Amino acid sequence: MRLSKAFVPTLKEVPADATIPSHKLMLRAGFMRQLTSGVYSYLPLGYRAMMKAMNIVREEMNAIGGQELLLPALNPESLWVQSGRRTIPNFILSIKERDLVLAPTHEEVIGYIASMHIQSYKDLPQIWYQIQTKFRNEPRPRSGVLRGRQFIMKDAYSLDRSWEDLDKNYDLHAEAYKKIFTRCGIKFFIVGASSGAMGGTGSQEFMIESESGEDTTALCPTCGYAANLEVATSNIPKVGRVEKSEPLKEIHTPNIKTITDLVEFLKVDPSRLAKSLVYRYNGKPLLILMMGNDQLNESKLTAALGGGDFAPIGPEDLLALTGADGGSIGPVNLKGFRIIADNRLEGANGLISGANRNDYHIANIDLERDSKIDAFFDLRSIEAGEPCPQCTAPLKISNAIELGHIFKLGTKYSDSLNITYLDENGQAKPVIMGSYGIGIERIVACYIEQNNDKDGIIWNKSLAPYEVHLIAVNMNSKDVETASNQIYDRMIDAQIEVLFDDRASVSPGFKFKDADLLGMPFHVIVGDKGLKNGQVEIKRRRTGERILVKLEEAVSEVQKLLAE
RNA sequence: CGGGGUGUGGCUCAGCCCGGUUAGAGCGCCUGCCUUGGGCGCAGGAGGCCGGAGGUUCGAAUCCUCUCACCCCGACCA
Numbered sequence: 001m002r003l004s005k006a007f008v009p010t011l012k013e014v015p016a017d018a019t020i021p022s023h024k025l026m027l028r029a030g031f032m033r034q035l036t037s038g039v040y041s042y043l044p045l046g047y048r049a050m051m052k053a054m055n056i057v058r059e060e061m062n063a064i065g066g067q068e069l070l071l072p073a074l075n076p077e078s079l080w081v082q083s084g085r086r087t088i089p090n091f092i093l094s095i096k097e098r099d100l101v102l103a104p105t106h107e108e109v110i111g112y113i114a115s116m117h118i119q120s121y122k123d124l125p126q127i128w129y130q131i132q133t134k135f136r137n138e139p140r141p142r143s144g145v146l147r148g149r150q151f152i153m154k155d156a157y158s159l160d161r162s163w164e165d166l167d168k169n170y171d172l173h174a175e176a177y178k179k180i181f182t183r184c185g186i187k188f189f190i191v192g193a194s195s196g197a198m199g200g201t202g203s204q205e206f207m208i209e210s211e212s213g214e215d216t217t218a219l220c221p222t223c224g225y226a227a228n229l230e231v232a233t234s235n236i237p238k239v240g241r242v243e244k245s246e247p248l249k250e251i252h253t254p255n256i257k258t259i260t261d262l263v264e265f266l267k268v269d270p271s272r273l274a275k276s277l278v279y280r281y282n283g284k285p286l287l288i289l290m291m292g293n294d295q296l297n298e299s300k301l302t303a304a305l306g307g308g309d310f311a312p313i314g315p316e317d318l319l320a321l322t323g324a325d326g327g328s329i330g331p332v333n334l335k336g337f338r339i340i341a342d343n344r345l346e347g348a349n350g351l352i353s354g355a356n357r358n359d360y361h362i363a364n365i366d367l368e369r370d371s372k373i374d375a376f377f378d379l380r381s382i383e384a385g386e387p388c389p390q391c392t393a394p395l396k397i398s399n400a401i402e403l404g405h406i407f408k409l410g411t412k413y414s415d416s417l418n419i420t421y422l423d424e425n426g427q428a429k430p431v432i433m434g435s436y437g438i439g440i441e442r443i444v445a446c447y448i449e450q451n452n453d454k455d456g457i458i459w460n461k462s463l464a465p466y467e468v469h470l471i472a473v474n475m476n477s478k479d480v481e482t483a484s485n486q487i488y489d490r491m492i493d494a495q496i497e498v499l500f501d502d503r504a505s506v507s508p509g510f511k512f513k514d515a516d517l518l519g520m521p522f523h524v525i526v527g528d529k530g531l532k533n534g535q536v537e538i539k540r541r542r543t544g545e546r547i548l549v550k551l552e553e554a555v556s557e558v559q560k561l562l563a564e
Numbered sequence: 565c566g567g568g569g570u571g572u573g574g575c576u577c578a579g580c581c582c583g584g585u586u587a588g589a590g591c592g593c594c595u596g597c598c599u600u601g602g603g604c605g606c607a608g609g610a611g612g613c614c615g616g617a618g619g620u621u622c623g624a625a626u627c628c629u630c631u632c633a634c635c636c637c638g639a640c641c642a
Contacts, residue, residue, distance in 0.1 A: 009574095011575065011576095011592095012575080012576090012591065012592080012603060013575055013576045013577095013590095013591070013592095014575095014576080015575075015576085016570085016575090016576070016577090016634095016635080017634070017635055017636095018635095019635085019636075034634090036633085036634085037633085037634065037635090085642095088641095088642085089640070089641090090640060090641065091641085091642070104642070105642060134642095136641085136642075138640095138641080139565075139639085139640060139641080140636095140638095140639090140640085140641095142635085142636080147641085214641080405642075407642095435642095437642080471601095473600070473601055474599095474600045474601085475600095476599095476600070477600080480600095506600095506603095507599075507600060507601095507602085507603075507604055508600055508601045508602065508604095509600090509601075509602035509603055509604070510602080510603045510604090511601095511602085511603090512601075512602045512603085513602065513603045514603080516602090525601080527600090527601055528600085528601090529601065530601095537601095
């Protein structure tokens with residue numbers, strides 16, 4: 001492509017709306033433009049990079065037996081009502097004129113097709129995938145293409161007869177994902193994750209570490225344990241028992257509302273303080289007992305409760321139920337509540353907690369003796385430095401961007417959408433499903449997050465919009481014009497993807513800046529300076545290293561470099 | 565949805581508190597000249613109902629009310 005004819009609107013100044021490197025660079029390099037919040041147009045260069053990513057994904061999906069198809073973005077609303085996902089908050093965008101919605105993902109459509117055409121165990125297994133635009137009713141799009149209302153995803157769906165077969169398909173996808181991200185040149189890691197609103201029995205996320213990430217992950221630098229904070233555990237000890245259970249004692253604690261106040265006031269070690277969080281779960285009161293310094297993890301709570309609606313209880317409601325205000329609630333003599341507690345409290349005694357009477361706490365609580373805990377769960381968020389659950393080395397906590405997510409869905413959609421097959425005995429059985437997503441824009445954005453410098457993007461060959469950026473330093477020089485045109489033609493013949501800066505009215509400095517910004521792996525520079533000696537220059541974008549080669553050998557040298 | 569911020573030429577912004585010539589700068593763009601190894605120089609030029617609606621006023625980019633859009637933090641998040 002000749003830059004003199006190309007649409008590559010580069011920007012010298014940083015657009016005001018962009019805050020993270022990938023967003024700034026994708027705008028500055030003329031890869032895309034925003035149309036409205038969370039919606040972008042992909043311009044020629046950006047689209048080429050995305051197509052490179054899509055093709056890598058496609059090749060690896062095909063390699064595990066995936067069959068590509070294309071599904072409708074417009075879906076009947078009723079299908080989503082049937083699956084139960086129409087009412088998920090901030091999920092589905094709908095069309096005003098008809099009872100249609102824009103598909104945010106495609107389990108429902110896949111299920112619809114499968115329910116009609118998968119009839120026998122002989123039809124299984126299947127891997128179906130699509131690479132296409134999806135929509136989400138995103139409350140707050142942000143960080144460029146990392147969280148948009150419209151985005152391209154590869155979504156794959158596996159259909160199996162058994163959980164064992166699902167495991168095989170799941171593992172195949174995990175391996176394919178490793179190959180995909182490795183080929184893209186992205187440094188990633190894999191974490192155990194919560195299956196969230198997708199439902200299902202197991203999932204892993206493919207992550208890159210990034211300050212801009214919206215996920216938080218726990219990582220063990222020693223043994224490699226990695227988990228999303230939604231599910232991460234640690235080897236932090238239980239509270240345990242003190243020598244002797246003393247009799248209960250009520251303590252006057254005027255105006256003490258928080259755990260910090262309480263530690264200050266009683267001059268006690270916070271390890272004996274239990275805090276009470278009061279929720280309504282499916283309309284009924286629920287007391288959650290945690291260690292005073294621990295944070296409730298709502299993802300874990302959701303998992304523990306097995307779904308349903310929960311929300312913290314309001315102050316008036318609380319007073320009516322307990323006769324006390326927040327900060328004075330505790331598990332002893334609390335009527336009408338289901339009580340659950342964090343695992344760390346199992347069997348604990350010698351605790352201090354609220355007395356269900358304003359300005360009073362109770363000491364010497366023995367949970368086994370003085371309260372009835374309905375169940376213990378892992379409910380706390382782990383913190384940096386806690387011992388790894390596998391090897392006890394201190395855990396590290398970092399933000400991360402989710403590139404891909406693989407789920408064992410099981411029968412969630414088979415049940416609601418009635419997807420069954422007949423087994424060898426003629427018995428109807430639910431199809432066991434898996435789903436496997438990759439955000440295409442995120443591949444490009446994450447790559448850029450990991451590969452840029454002050455001058456611009458640094459592409460590798462696999463995702464670069466073009467392999468080579470050919471720069472004619474001065475098109476008004478006859479020699480340069482002839483030589484650079486010759487190299488360009490030869491590169492085209494050699495099927496090298498080349499972007500040729502043949503602009504006559506642009507100064508050399510401008511061209512070099514543009515080339516660094518666009519970031520193709522190799523720059524071939526043709527100027528009078530080199531041509532005097534029959535030479536052209538090849539610059540490696542990543543290192544800045546330059547080599548001089550003979551004009552006639554320019555193309556073969558580039559081929560050598562590209563073959564590395 | 566809560567909190568904060570911003571809307572002025574294609575881009576980045578000044579002007580707004582404290583109302584008053586014809587609304588400015590840099591970059592980009594057009595024309596000509598010049599230059600040609602790191603966003604080059606000189607000269608000339610085009611381009612804006614100051615997000616929108618209403619109001620206050622002799623007079624509004626500027627003050628008030630409403631509204632829309634976008635960004636950031638939070639909530640939420642497959």
